[in-house]
Amino acid sequence: MFFKLKDDRIYESMVTTPLSVADIAFGEIGWALLRGVAAATGFLAIVSVLGYVESPWILLALPGAVLIGFCFAAIGLAVTTWLRTMQDFQLIQLVMLPMFLFATTFYPVTVYPEPVRILVKCLPLYHGIELLRGPALGDLHPGLLLSAGYLLALGGGGRLRGPAEARTSADVVTGTRPGRGAGEPTDEELVRNSRVGKVPPPHARTPDRVEYRDVVYAEIDGYRPLMLDLTVPAAASAPVPLLIWIHGGAWRRGSPRVGESWLGVADPVGAAVAAGYAVATVQYRFSGEAHYPAQRDDVRAAVATLRGLAPEAGLDPGRFGAWGESAGGHLAAVLGLDRRDAGPESRVQAVVAWYAPSDLAAFDRAPGSPEGRLLGPAARQDEAARLAGPLAHVSAQAPPTLLVHGDADPLVPCDQSRRFAAALTGAGATAELVVVPGAGHCFDGADLREPVRLSLDFFDRHL
Incomplete structure (x- = not known):
């Protein structure tokens, strides 16, 4: 439970x-x-x-x-x-x-x-x-x-x-929709953002940070409202750079609240705030709710909303970084590289992806697999699967990208990041690859604090 x-x-x-x-x-x-x-x-x-x-x-x-x-x-x-x-x-x-x-x-x-x-x-x-x-x-x-x-x-x-906790979500949803629609959303329903939210009263305030909870960043007809949490340094004297955290979970589960997950021991949000960053942790639709590219559109909408909230929240709209792990790393990289039909309001200036799939065409896309669930009917089409991965969108215009991967990862082979880094470098983009010896998926067997340190150091240099 x-x-x-x-x-x-x-x-x-x-x-x-x-x-x-x-x-x-x-x-x-x-x-x-x-x-x-x-x-x-x-x-x-x-x-x-x-x-x-x-x-x-x-x-x-x-x-x-x-x-x-x-x-x-x-x-x-x-x-x-x-x-x-x-x-x-x-x-x-x-x-x-x-x-x-x-x-x-x-x-x-x-x-x-x-x-x-x-x-x-x-x-x-x-x-x-x-x-x-x-x-x-x-x-x-x-x-x-x-x-x-x-x-x-x-x-x-x-x-x-x-x-x-489910009751909280039910209160938000009540009156919004009677139930999920039978079909896929229309193009009009996949708008990036139906309304720009307002920064709510702080959920918590401490000497070092101010936390805002459940900021609605998109309302797509037929789906639950999509929300994000925002944590801002309390004593900032000028607009601060923002890191957008995207959680993993095979695109079908997971929580954006990092402190409540297995990553809580490394406290990446606390480390980022201590380093002078604001952090937004975002929800997105799971593969059981909608097929790709809904997830890409969701994280784009989150970035666009946060950029609109930048003056009120004290964010620097020119210094946004995407940071994700596993499936969230895939979405962070897609957010940075796949700019098809995307406006400048959803652009990020740097990407950090941990043990992320970069080429979905290389995975098993059977109906019950994570990739099959994500892509839905498109899983049977090689070109659609290829275009759903960030590797297909490599160019010299890609934002600076850091890839961190364990060489003993049994779920997402380290070769996914090796190929991705080589393609970025070959295209003339800025890319760094850090291979964690002996680490499995989720950096199993490694000290979680080191990838957090490496990631923040990368953002320091590129934001």
Whole structure:
């Protein structure tokens, strides 16, 4: 659920359909209950075969297990909406371990001092154990009704909390569209930007930065509003250069909020702000929502909107850099090099692409592959696949480009960046290639801080 919410952003996409937040909550809880019923039924069958059943009342343990599953699934659903990073899972362990140790899993509650006993009886796991232990031993008593009511109330509260992050998106979408259209968007619907947004009140302000959240940069009929977050140095005395961060995720998932992703440990946004840059992290339509070139058009629209907001936000419109990783690196490079039907308002002055595909024609374009999902019907056409990659648009007019790639990348071969860098250099453009020895995709096995440093140094020299 955490990855669906924070990484894949599945809930965010789901609420752009007729599904409601309540539908999502009931769906997740229902799926958890189906798994729990299957496990409980199997366990009950096994202990029966082994002769460990002491009372026919043990059959009541099955609905008891369902109630326990409902309670913990609903609580888990609620807790997930509060988590921000993978490190937050340590807090869950901090709660679960004492509850597991003290909730009469190993010792009866009577062995504890009275204050501890009272605390233990407030734990949901204690009531779950009581609800199963009584029927299993044939010991039915009124306290079981208390335990059942406790778990039902707790689960109901968790269910009402629901996927709150998805609710935020639902509030934005409500009234915008009743559901996704059946066909692809028309040319008119693919306009780069239907309206230039306003800088909202700051979401957060610290001594070193000002953060603006959920700036709407495009509203395309039939789709969710596309948003970006903008972070600006707080003490800048003059307009600052802007870096546009484009996240990866095989063009079909991912989050633009870098601090909530695996990159949070390297904190590229914080490093960029400390170096004097503003940073915009942008959404784009996933391949499950629209086929390419929708994604290219989206990031163009983001740049155009940010350039329009430059005077109000304190940005230097002549110093914009695109920075992306994996699928986002592909879009950053396309943004810089593919200028077909593009106006000057969407131009960037430098590009940094990490482990990015540059030639989509060289990949498997089967219907279920990332490239096949991105291109849709055009995946069967070699020329369309070629033109969807930045390698096809190399020229002497390309902005300065830095390519960083691990030589052990199993998903996007390092040769993609090697060929791209050679083509740029051969065309007379400025290009640099940094190969990270032994690093896999997402720089797996390498220090993430070094690519961040190299990237900011490159932007320092070219913006």
